[in-house]
Amino acid sequence: MRNWKRKLAQEAILTKRYFNLHRHSPAKDLEETAIINLFPADSPPQKDLYSVGLHPWHVYEDTLERDLALVEEKGAGAAAIGECGLDRACKVPFDLQMQAFRAQIGIAKKLSKPLLIHCVRAYPELITEKNRRGNMAPWIVHGYRGNAETASQLINHGFYISFGEALLDDGKLCGLLREIPCGRIFLETDDKAIGIREVYEKAASAMNLSFDMLSTRISENASRVFVIRGNSKEQPSRA
Structure with a gap:
């Protein structure tokens, strides 16, 4: 992301109340900054932050090369690569998923972009892939629904974790x-x-934090991961 775009994105993250890591349509709440998910053939938005990736559900051998080329092309202007990842519950052959995922890891590393990750019943493989890669921009597991043991392993291996609607019930x-x-x-x-405010309210209550404190901390995380990092090799905070 060019410096002027990075500055504008940083200002949006730090001045708006909510940061929504992953959504599939533009934010309607004027207090929300969101990263809009794109599939490879989608057109990037003019103003919104976006991510672009090949989801493991949609990996096809005959279109893989084309889709990966589109991810790399559009990834240059993206906030992150993804969502991409591994899913043992879907019908796409796991070795083909792994091929696509490894290619997108390479794209993210080349472009110095964070990875937004979809993972179902494949956390050991995910952790192994991360450990093989050395220093990269952060890896973020989105929509986490797993257990405490797996979450602890992810944190210990440097991942960020994102929570969504599942928190509500x-x-x-x-x-x-x-x-x-x-x-x-x-x-x-x-x-x-659902609105991102509902998720923030539930998370603040669960964490025994004030709404404003949680908002500030997540905005700081977003600014660090998606904006201020640039091409640095800074490792994620353990705070």
Whole structure:
């Protein structure tokens, strides 16, 4: 991202009340800054931050090369690469998913972009892939619904974790949220028909934080991960 775009994005993140890591349509709340998810063939928005990636559900051998080329082309102006990742619950062959994921890891590394990750029943493989890569921009697992043990492993290996709608009706997930360092958390709405404010309110209550304190911490996380990092090799905070 060019310096002037980075400055504008930083100002938007730090001055708006909500940062929505991952959604599938433009934000309607004037207090919200969001990263809009794009698939490879989608056109980038004119003003909004966006991510672009090949989702493991949509990996096809005959279009893989074309889709990866589009991800790299549009990734140059993106806030992140993804969502991409691994999903053992879908019908796409796992080795083909892995091929696509590894290619997008390479794109993210080349462009110095964070990775937004979809992961289902493949956390050991995900952690192994990260450990093989050395220093990169942060990896963020979006829409987390897993258990405390897996979350602890992810944090110990340098991941960020994002929570969404599942927080609203999952007491165990709310309890888990209290155990994760605030400096490693993001919140999102994904493709759900809820407002990001609802997710923030639930998270603030679960973490015993004031709404404003949580908003400030997540904005700081976003500014660090998506804007201020640039091409630096800074490692994620464990705060």
